[in-house]
Ligand code: ADP
């Protein structure tokens with residue numbers, strides 16, 4: 001009899017120890033949620049953060065209307081950032097999302113926005129177009145803004161919502177015309193949006209949802225004052241209280257189904273430098289902070305290879321690499337617009353199919369270059385850092401830093417173009433010690449931190465890679481004599 005009890009106990013234990021996959025939502029314990037978050041590399045900071053979603057349907061958070069659209073768009077499972085950020089976003093809570101590019105951030109901020117807009121009564125929803133959009137999404141570059149627009153339209157077209165992109169390179173008249181027809185969502189680069197606001201092509205009188213995408217990049221590009229100026233155009237009547245109330249679901253959702261919903265501010269970034277924290281402190285209220293994976297570090301799947309070369313050797317080395325016949329698409333990064341053009345030309349001469357993407361190109365040319373690489377009519381993209389962030393070209397097999405990036409953050413973003421969506425990738429970097437001494441230390445650390453990469457001894461032992469620049473005062477050699485003239 002005793003044994004029977006033990007057997008029963010064991011069976012019960014086994015039942016309780018099931019992995020969360022085998023459990024229903026109601027059976028999920030605190031521990032299961034912890035394991036769930038570990039399984040998806042999700043970690044959070046901030047009070048009262050809701051549980052992530054195990055799948056689209058189960059959360060009960062998204063309406064059928066939106067679930068149908070998700071199905072039509074073809075997203076079977078939410079990505080990790082979507083799993084955690086969407087339940088938070090649906091509580092009207094402010095968010096700082098730290099996740100690398102390619103992690104599905106767009107839908108993570110878009111779905112809560114769409115849920116809110118579609119929950120407005122129809123009359124309210126289509127009324128007051130002259131009061132401006134419900135949401136603005138800010139992105140650092142035109143390419144990125146367009147990518148967000150594409151992703152937004154995928155969802156918005158099924159819901160009969162309109163979006164307008166306010167970006168450089170498109171005529172003001174055309175943008176003004178589109179804006180006058182009304183839209184719910186504006187996607188913009190900060191400089192151009194300021195221009196449109198100052199010239200009164202656009203008001204933000206009913207804008208209650210603000211997204212800052214790739215915030216670190218916007219700051220790097222000097223957009224901090226522009227972003228601040230834009231936020232000054234928003235109504236203040238619906239600002240959240242700067243107290244713990246901003247963490248309380250009931251309080252935040254009080255006016256959710258009306259236009260009086262509290263302003264929600266959502267920020268996404270790959271790194272958290274001080275300037276980004278400053279921006280967050282000034283404009284977000286009690287944000288939930290969501291980190292995905294090992295953020296700021298290059299993806300673990302990318303093998304990083306470094307060659308120490310002189311400037312004169314780069315060309316030859318590049319040809320050697322390309323001659324190995326690596327599958328396209330390949331992205332080659334250089335630091336100068338001119339260098340990009342020159343390199344692409346000589347690649348073309350050698351019979352490679354190359355195009356360029358950099359800030360000196362017209363809008364049409366840039367779009368054409370991206371489309372050519374995506375569509376496979378070109379194999380090699382020679383780009384400056386404009387293309388380094390957020391551009392989603394699937395299956396880039398190789399990234400070559402023909403010129404090493406000027407900062408480790410840019411390096412990280414560049415090599416993040418490969419090794420996406422569960423695939424392995426390779427990033428090859430040419431380092432010229434005289435020119436790149438300022439980043440050698442960081443580069444060495446980054447490569448040492450990558451389980452699939454090995455640091456060449458020339459880099460590991462290089463004097464400039466031993467200490468972070470500026471942290472060690474160079475001692476004068478004792479026997480050195482200084483002659484004063
Ligand atoms: P990020 O903004 O983090 O760089 P995106 O939002 O641009 O990433 O998404 C990257 C790519 O992944 C896009 O092509 C997008 O359509 C796709 N994607 C996003 N979420 C999902 C999902 N849940 N399932 C499948 N594909 C997705």
Ligand code: MG
Nearest residue numbers: 105106213390
């Ligand atoms: Mg993005």
